[in-house]
Structure formats: structure tokens, C-alpha cells
Amino acid sequence: MHLDHSHTGHHPERHSASAALPDGSRRALRVGLGGPVGSGKTATVAALCRELRDRLSLAVVTNDIYTQEDAAFLLREAVLPPERIAAVETGACPHTAIRDDISANLEAIEDLETALLAKGAPLDVVLVESGGDNLTATFSKGLVDAQIFVIDVAGGDDIPRKGGPGVTTADLLVVNKTDLAPYVGSDLEGMARDAKQQRGELPVLFQSLRGEPGARPVAAWVREQFTAWTARAVATA
Amino acid sequence: MAGAAALLLLADGRFPAGGHAHSQGAEAAVKAGRVHDAATLEEFCRGRLHTAGLTAAALAAAAAAGHDPLALDEAADARTPSPALRRTARKLGRQLMRAARATWPGPELDELAAARPQGVHQPVVLGLAARSAGLGPLEAAQAAAYDNVSGPATAAVRLLSLDPFHATAVLARLTPETDEVARRAGTAGSGAVEDLPAASAPLLEITAEQHATWPVRLFAS
Numbered sequence: 001m002h003l004d005h006s007h008t009g010h011h012p013e014r015h016s017a018s019a020a021l022p023d024g025s026r027r028a029l030r031v032g033l034g035g036p037v038g039s040g041k042t043a044t045v046a047a048l049c050r051e052l053r054d055r056l057s058l059a060v061v062t063n064d065i066y067t068q069e070d071a072a073f074l075l076r077e078a079v080l081p082p083e084r085i086a087a088v089e090t091g092a093c094p095h096t097a098i099r100d101d102i103s104a105n106l107e108a109i110e111d112l113e114t115a116l117l118a119k120g121a122p123l124d125v126v127l128v129e130s131g132g133d134n135l136t137a138t139f140s141k142g143l144v145d146a147q148i149f150v151i152d153v154a155g156g157d158d159i160p161r162k163g164g165p166g167v168t169t170a171d172l173l174v175v176n177k178t179d180l181a182p183y184v185g186s187d188l189e190g191m192a193r194d195a196k197q198q199r200g201e202l203p204v205l206f207q208s209l210r211g212e213p214g215a216r217p218v219a220a221w222v223r224e225q226f227t228a229w230t231a232r233a234v235a236t237a
Numbered sequence: 238m239a240g241a242a243a244l245l246l247l248a249d250g251r252f253p254a255g256g257h258a259h260s261q262g263a264e265a266a267v268k269a270g271r272v273h274d275a276a277t278l279e280e281f282c283r284g285r286l287h288t289a290g291l292t293a294a295a296l297a298a299a300a301a302a303g304h305d306p307l308a309l310d311e312a313a314d315a316r317t318p319s320p321a322l323r324r325t326a327r328k329l330g331r332q333l334m335r336a337a338r339a340t341w342p343g344p345e346l347d348e349l350a351a352a353r354p355q356g357v358h359q360p361v362v363l364g365l366a367a368r369s370a371g372l373g374p375l376e377a378a379q380a381a382a383y384d385n386v387s388g389p390a391t392a393a394v395r396l397l398s399l400d401p402f403h404a405t406a407v408l409a410r411l412t413p414e415t416d417e418v419a420r421r422a423g424t425a426g427s428g429a430v431e432d433l434p435a436a437s438a439p440l441l442e443i444t445a446e447q448h449a450t451w452p453v454r455l456f457a458s
């Protein structure tokens with residue numbers, strides 16, 4: 001029984017990530033970035049914005065644990081204009097706000113969508129960063145369409161072996177800070193092997209934001225997701 | 238009691254309506270040193286219950302009784318001097334509206350959402366959600382009264398690393414008073430809107446304004 005669709009016809013269902021805006025047009029693709037504290041989520045978001053902002057209409061929602069530092073960093077770095085950045089407060093539990101009770105994040109995303117639509121600049125992609133959390137923190141499918149899990153080589157090269165929902169199920173696993181591997185004695189080939197074992201065919205990208213090509217491979221992956229999303233939206237329209 | 242399961246669902250702290258990110262004044266009280274253990278948490282919750290709690294519960298009851306939610310939203314404004322608290326109440330009202338329309342869809346919720354897309358005070362939406370779930374004014378008041386003590390207690394566990402058994406025992410000790418406040422609110426909710434209780438806690442209003450300006454905090458309010 002589809003209770004959600006059984007009443008009124010005039011409002012498309014917008015409780016969760018329904019695919020359309022109230023006016024029936026395609027809504028933005030929502031991509032979540034999660035992972036342990038300090039792995040480089042905000043740095044990756046900033047780099048993605050720089051790579052993609054000329055081709056796509058972007059916005060970012062941050063979920064900090066007890067400050068608005070991630071949003072403040074993105075504003076300071078001016079990776080996007082302020083009206084494209086929003087911060088959600090999480091009551092000390094970022095995993096709750098991205099998984100168990102996604103209402104505040106949905107509000108933030110929809111406010112951005114509505115505001116930018118009104119300015120004639122409808123959004124293509126919204127990046128949602130989770131505050132640094134544990135290896136089990138994943139995004140609800142009601143909140144995002146795809147999720148990236150960001151770990152780094154300095155947090156221990158056994159993390160891919162340990163698995164957990166983030167490492168195992170994320171649509172993309174990013175192993176960041178490869179430039180630090182020689183200094184912390186991390187075995188990148190071992191990490192790649194373990195990740196393959198845990199994830200099967202799901203993609204893994206190794207990245208360093210301290211040199212070339214930086215976030216370009218991850219940006220290319222986001223663009224692919226966006227292309228597939230647009231094709232899907234057309235097919236179901 | 239008819240609808241007991243629906244009431245449990247609506248009052249459950251895991252109901253996904255955004256409450257987990259709010260301390261209902263507990264964070265400011267902890268920072269000021271007024272709440273530092275189970276005994277002081279109990280005093281805080283009792284104070285909240287008989288003031289802001291009673292007022293919220295009566296608004297919820299009135300919405301469940303079928304009073305005009307827009308008039309009740311104005312009544313809630315009149316009982317909430319602090320702009321920060323008004324903003325928080327509407328924000329949470331909007332989040333609860335989303336959850337309620339997904340769980341107990343109905344034309345009254347749709348109409349209110351369309352009339353006030355930016356949200357109305359949370360207790361009003363709570364009452365309308367209860368109504369949509371087939372519950373009456375008393376049950377709506379019970380959910381609101383319980384929310385007013387369970388929210389701060391959950392927050393205190395996180396803020397003070399308080400023993401969760403002690404915090405839950407505080408809520409258990411408060412159950413007779415919570416029931417009594419809900420009963421009074423339920424009765425008031427069936428009467429005229431002008432006669433709804435207007436009990437307030439000035440310190441909660443003042444500290445809410447201060448809390449809203451903190452650069453570093455665990456909770457949104």
C-alpha cells in the first residue's frame with residue numbers, strides 16, 4: 001500500500017528524496033561525503049567545487065559536530081558564494097542527522113534548491129558533508145542518491161581490511177592523503193587489495209590533494225553520476 | 238486506551254522529526270552550572286514541564302481538538318517572546334510536518350503545510366499529527382508534555398555524560414506530574430483558544446537568546 005501517494009494530488013511527495021521539485025522539474029543530484037574525522041572530507045568538497053563549479057550549478061550542506069567550522073572554511077576559501085552553502089546542526093550526533101533522522105538535512109537542501117530556483121539558477125548537484133564520524137556512519141537513501149566514503153592513509157592502513165558499512169557499501173571509496181603514505185608507512189597496495197576484497201566491483205580512488213591530479217578523478221566520478229541521474233530523470237519524466 | 242500504539246510512536250524519541258539536535262534549554266543550563274547531575278536535571282525538567290511544557294501541551298491538545306491551526310500558531314507566538322525560540326519552534330514544526338505527512342498522511346496536514354510552508358510552532362503540528370493519527374486532545378497533550386522532559390533528559394546524557402539509568406529514572410519519577418500536566422492541558426485544549434494556558438519560563442527565553450549566539454555548541458537550541 002502506498003499511503004504516501006494516496007492523498008491529495010497537488011503536492012508531489014517531498015518527505016524524502018523524491019526525484020522532482022514541486023513544479024515537476026528535476027531536482028538536484030544529492031551526493032553524501034562521509035568518513036572518519038580529519039580524513040579530508042571538507043578539503044575534498046572544496047576541491048570538487050573548484051573542479052565542477054564552472055560546469056555545474058553546485059551547493060554544499062555541512063553537518064558539523066559542534067561548530068560551523070566546515071561551512072566557515074568553505075566560505076573563507078570562497079569555493080562557492082555564501083548563498084550556496086548551508087550548515088546543519090546535529091546535536092552531537094552527525095550519524096543521526098544523516099541516517100536516522102534526516103529531516104533537518106532535507107530542509108536545508110530544499111531551502112537551497114528553492115532559493116536558487118527563484119534566482120533562475122536551479123541546482124545540478126548538492127554535496128552533503130557529514131561531520132567526521134565512525135566507520136559505520138552511512139547516509140540514508142532518503143537523503144542522498146550516492147555516497148562517497150573518504151578515509152586516509154594516515155588513519156591506519158588496516159581500515160579497508162576492517163570494513164564496516166562505509167568502506168563496504170559506499171558508492172565510491174576515496175583513500176585520501178596518499179602523499180603521506182611514505183611518512184606513516186602505509187601499504188597502499190595492501191589497502192587496494194583489502195578494499196577490492198571488501199567491495200567487489202564498487203570503485204575505489206586513491207587521491208592526494210597535495211599534488212596533481214588532486215580531486216579530478218573524484219570530480220569525474222561525480223560528473224558520471226550526474227549524467228546518469230539526468231538520463232534517469234528524463235526516462236521517468 | 239484506543240490508539241496507544243500510535244501515541245507511543247508519536248512520542249518516541251526516535252520519531253524522525255529533528256528533536257535530537259535540540260536540548261530545549263538544557264545546554265545553556267548545563268553551561269551555567271544550574272544542571273550538573275540527576276537531581277538538578279530533575280528540577281530543570283520539572284520547571285520546564287509546568288511552564289513551557291504545560292503551554293505546549295495545551296496548544297497540541299487544542300490542535301488535536303480541531304481548533305484552527307493558524308489561530309493556534311498566533312497564540313503560540315503570543316506565548317513565546319523570544320525570537321530565537323519562535324524560530325526554533327517553527328523549524329521543528331516544519332520538520333515534524335514532513336515526518337507526520339509521511340507517517341499519517343491527511344488533508345488537514347496538507348492544508349497547513351501549503352498555508353505555511355515555512356512551518357508553524359511545533360506543538361501545533363504535533364497536535365495536528367496526533368489528530369491525523371486518530372488520537373485525541375489528551376493523547377496529543379501527553380506526547381507534548383513528555384517531549385518537554387524527555388528532550389532535555391536525553392541532551393543532558395550527552396552534555397554531562399550523565400549515567401543514562403539515572404537520567405531515565407528522573408523521567409520515571411516525573412511521570413505522575415507529566416500525566417497531571419497533560420490532563421490539565423487536554424482539558425484546556427478543548428476550550429476556547431483565548432483561555433489556553435500561558436505559563437512561561439523567562440529564564441528559558443533569556444538563555445535561548447544567548448545560546449543562539451554561541452559560536453560553539455552541541456545543540457541547535
Ligand SMILES: Nc1nc2c(ncn2[C@@H]2O[C@H](COP(=O)(O)OP(=O)(O)OP(=O)(O)O)[C@@H](O)[C@H]2O)c(=O)[nH]1
Pocket residue numbers: 036037038039040041042043044070130131132133176177178179180207208209210
Ligand atoms: N597531506 C595531505 N593533507 C590533506 C589532504 N587532504 C586533506 N588534508 C589535510 O587534512 C586535514 C583535515 O582535512 P579536512 O578536509 O578538514 O578533513 P575532514 O574529513 O573534513 O574533517 P572533519 O570534518 O573534522 O571530520 C586538513 O589539515 C587538510 O588540509 C591530502 O591529500 N594530503
Ligand SMILES: [Mg+2]
Pocket residue numbers: 041042043070129131132
Ligand atoms: Mg570536515
